[in-house]
Every structure is written in structure tokens, then in C-alpha cells.
Amino acid sequence: MSLKKNGRLSRREMLRALSLAAAGTSISPWLSGCRQALQTPEDVERGLRRDALDGKPKFLIVIGATGGASIIDSFLAVRQSEGGANAAKLNTVPDAQVQSVANSPFRAVKVDSPKLGSIPVPVNTDQLAFVNKYKDDMLVATSIGTSVNHTIAQKRAINGNAAWKGRTLQECVALQWGQGFALPNVNMSVGGYGERGTDVSLPASVYAETVTSPSLWPLGLDGAKGIRGAPTKDIAALARKARNELDASSVFGTTFADSDAMKRWNAQRADGAQLEAQDLITRLNVIPNMPPQIPLTQYGLDSSPDGAKVRAAFPGFFDDPFQGQAALAFLLLKYRVSVAVTIGPDFNVALGGNIGFANPPLAFDYSHNDHRAGQAFMWNRILSNVDKLITLLKSEPFDMATGESLWDRTLIYVATDFGRTRGRPDNAVEFGTGHDLNNGFLMLSPMVKGNTVLGAIDPLTTYGYGFDARTGAPQPGKQSSNEPDLFSGVLHAMGADLTGSGLPDASAFKNG
């Protein structure tokens, strides 16, 4: 694929996208012009007019903080001295470990523990540097969920509890900005974060392509390259042509011509040729040539031109799935393959990294065993990879004319399952917690209203309360579910066209 310097698609790619759009009359109701024509004066007055679809994509990275990332163990931590009479029995944090952030409503937690539950690895983490660096692009919103089942809660974190016909955020973004992209929606995450939405009316292209092995998955982006003994490209093309002609006229092909599976397969064969034409087997290939372990060149393959850069950022890309996913996520955005990418740690142990241990069993849910050290370890894992991702995205020009970087067009949504129960034995430092509906979500982007907390925490209970999604005004005592507000907030911040969605106005999330 050839990209113009302003980050737009080349004329050839645009023609392809236009031809698809022309053919896809069934998706016309979603096209911007149609939607804007449907806006009522009330919508306009209330600020529901969305950014024009200017042909320039926006990108969403969803990070599934698997297991339940507690917001009061990070940016909304409560100091023990603020907790009143019950402070010793609640998950408050010693004052010295809760750091204020200058000119910001956020806080940052510092934890030093000689071990992680029963795992003999030290936990020495400090969130302050991250918050200082990114506070202007950070928004934290308190949340009340509706499930403490991991898979269900994960899914509701990405579909707002079926806020818009059951579509996931990633599907909405793929629908809005994914036209002309080879794989608009790629999902590498787990459980409910990896599930597709339930709106079956969407075009097939917006449903996620599932990736479970990010380092090796790009090898499947070419039908023959890298297969020992396979013929040259021109011979392979002759073989495909012969096969396709016979398929179209065969008894089997004729009999099942009306089958959905057959139609999908034929369309996917054509899409596959587009993947090959972009040489994604090379461009997305993070792994280096390291014979004899990884003999790329012996198989006629090469590492990505950006391979060294992403490997430097994510040195554990091969052994730590989360790092491998983050590396691939960057390349998928850089090469305009995808507009929505979902990544996140899984529930399994991963070894590697500075202390030889990358992921505890159950990820954030290790809090059942050791809440404070588990949360600190996992938050550090999330924020470390977010930092590296943002650094890479900032280094990548998007539009030379406007000076935008890829980061300027990207929103990172740190989704999580739920919060954690607040109780602990008196003044315990090591304690276990369960699942709780009350929590909060982190979003990062130049598109969100930065340095902002929507809602707040009552320090006497450590529970959060809600806010008005349109104005951002806190609403003390509000404990009703706000899943649709959060769903809508991501899309509002990105400037998605929500006409006809029925979603609440969540203008409070948007920058400007």
C-alpha cells in the first residue's frame, strides 16, 4: 500500500475504497452525509454534530486490563489519613505512598514490596513519572458496572452493555474510519475483550480478525512466501487462476454458489490478494533474522523495516505476549492496516523482563492473593507498555501538512473488567480482594479532555460516584450504572458520528 505524506490513502487505494463504498449500498445509512442529514436541530444545539469524515482515519487501541484494574490503586487512590474512622479497614494507602501530581487531579501510587504474594519477585513500582508525562492526555472516569463475571464484564467494557445494538467500540471505529483498510479491526486480547459484538447487520469487514500469536501471525499474510519449495509468484498466480476458474464452474461451486460461506470465501480470497500486494508478511514481521533459531532469510523472508525500532521498544516481544501484541499494534496502525486494535495481558504466567517475571497468574485478578502488590505490578505492566506505544506513535508522522503525528489521531482506552472489593483486615498491607462493580476507566489521547477526572471517590468509603456525561459535573451519591456513558465517551472523544445511535451525550469526554 502506498500512503501519501499526509497519511491518506493513495489514489489507487482510494479508488478501491470508493468502489467498495459504491457497491455497498447496504451500508449507505451509515455514511456521513446520510447521517448528518438526519440530525435534528436539537441534536445540533446539544452538540451532537460530529467531526466531518474528512477521509483521514482515527485509531483506537483498546487495552484489556484483564482481571480487574482498580482505579483506587492508581490515579484515584485514597490516602489513609483521608479515610476517616474506617481507613484501617478499607483499601486506603499509606499517605507516603500516594503522591500528588502537580497541577493535576490525578494521584500516583508508589509500592515497594519484597514479594508478589507467594511469588518471590520484588515489586518496586512508581506511577508518578507516567502521570507527570501524560497527564494532559489522560482522562479518568468513575464507573459502575453491571457484572462481576470476568467474561461478561469484559464484554460490557467494550460494548457499553449493548449500548448501541450490541456493537463493540472497535466495530464502531472500524465502521466509521475503516473503509479501505485491509483489516480494520484486529483483536489480540482475551475472553470478553476478544468477543465480537452482537449487531449482525454490520459489514463483515468490521468484525475483528482474531490474532493469538502476534509474532508469528504475519506469516499467514501471504499465500506462498516463506514456504520452502513453493513456486515463484508468477507460477503461483497461474495456479490460483486455474483453481479459481474451476471453482467457479465446478459442480460443487455451482451447487453452493448461494451459500454464505462460499460467498464469504470468495470475497476473502480477493481480500487476501490485497494483503499480499501490501507485503504485510514483511512489514508486520517483528521477528528478526536469527539463524538457526529464526532463519528468516533462509525462507526468503525479511523483518519489518521498523523491526529494530519496535524490538527496541518491546524487547520481550517473543516471550511476553502483551509486548508482542503492542509491537504488532503499532505496525498495524503505522501501515494503515487497521483502525482498531485490541491487546492486553492474559491470565497466564509469562516469564521474562528485568526480574524474570512478566505476568502473574490471573493478571490483575492475582489481587485475590495479594491485592496491593498485584495491582501495583500489573498497573506498572500496563503503563509501561502504554508509554512505549505512545512514544512510538508520537514518533510517526501522520499528516505532513498539519504536522499531526499518529498519536494525535489515536485514543487508548484501558478497559477493565471491574473494580475490587474495598475491605481489608485492619491495616493489612498484604490482603486479598474480590470483584466489585465500582471502579473507573483510563483513557489517553490528545482527543480526550486531558488532565480530567469525571466523577470522584468518596474517601470515607473509597467508592466512586457518578457524573453528568454531558457537562462532566460530579453527582455525589450517583451509583447507577454508567456503562453507556463510557462507551459513548470514547466515541464522542474520537468525534464519531453517532446520529441515530441513541447513545447519551458524553461531550464531557471530548477535548475542546
Next chain:
Amino acid sequence: MRPERLALFAALVALSSACPAKVDPPPQPMVMEVPDAGPSGLARSARGNLRFKGPERLTTDFATALSIKTDEVCSELGKYPCLSVHNVALGGVDPYGPGLYEPSGVTAVTTPLVVERIAWSACSQRVDKDLVAGVNAVVFRGLPMTGPKLTNPDGPEVTAIVGELTHRVLAREPYTNEVATYVKLAKDIEATGTAEPAREWMLSVCFAVLSSTEAVFY
């Protein structure tokens, strides 16, 4: 010509001269006429309930059809089994990693490419084994060659090979248009000027049959 291919053909020539015994091609197939499409001929299935074979069935079918071991069918970089690397793209599940407990039920954008990789790999295994196997060749046997070329692309031996592959992969006789297309494919390949037209035809016809919709759906 690549050095390893040169060595392969040298070995083949040496074996040919050392073992002058004639190798019989597979038996001639009963080539069928293609039925007419339309009201008087083929009817379109109203339900059309096709299923993609999925990783295990596909791999096993390819291995069985070509008489190779399942673990020989395909590996990435010679180390990572395609069945494992591309399991989910082929419609498989992965419960212990990402918690994928159920197959998606639909093919993915990358599925056709992955099927092709597996088909090329499996065919390459079979063709290269047969090229050095002489009288013990399993599929591609009795095919007269002049150097690296097919002696007669229109000959009955070519039809026999097409029949053998169709029997093995699709469990039926070939149609006339299939034989004609694969004969033409042999000529088209030779016209490209490739150094190994016979081998590449064997690979290509094997690939075309293995990756056909009839072979990957049921």
C-alpha cells in the same frame, strides 16, 4: 535453477539411469462430462449449509490425500507447526491462552492465505519425495519427462496424474474441464520459461486441487 533443485534433478537422472524399469502411471480416470448449469442441469442448493473443515480435519485430509505424515504437512520457518501458528485463522479454538472456547464459525480474511500456505507446503513435500522415489513414487509417478520438462503435456500420463489427485483429494473422477485446465496450466507454466516446468506443474496442480473450495468445505 537453485542448487538444491539441481541436486534433486541430478539425483533423479541418476536414479533413472540406474533403474531403467518402467514406472507405470496411475490408472486412467473415467473423465466425466461437465453437467450443464441452469434449469435443465445443476440445481443450486437452497440451503447451502457449507462448513469449513477447520484445522485438524484440513490437515489430516491433506496428509491422507498425499500420503504424508500430519506433522510433515506444514511448518513455519521449519520449526513452528502451521496447525499451531494458524490454528485460530483456520477456525480452531485456543482455550488456554486467549480463552477462545468456541470456534468463530466463519472464515477469517487470512484463512484462504493460510490454506494456500499449507497446500503449497504439503504439495512440495509430496512432489519432492516422488521426484526422487522412482518406482516408489506415490502420486506423481510414470510421468515422462525430458530433462526438467514434461515430455507431453497432452499425454495420457498427465490425465492420469490429474485423476490420481482428484481421487485422493476429492474422492471422485475428474471432469473434462479440469483435465483441460490442468493441461493448459502445464503449457502456461512452461511458457513462463521457468527452469523446472515439470516440478512446478506437479506442485501447481496439487495446490489447485488441495485448495479448491470442494476440498476445504464440506
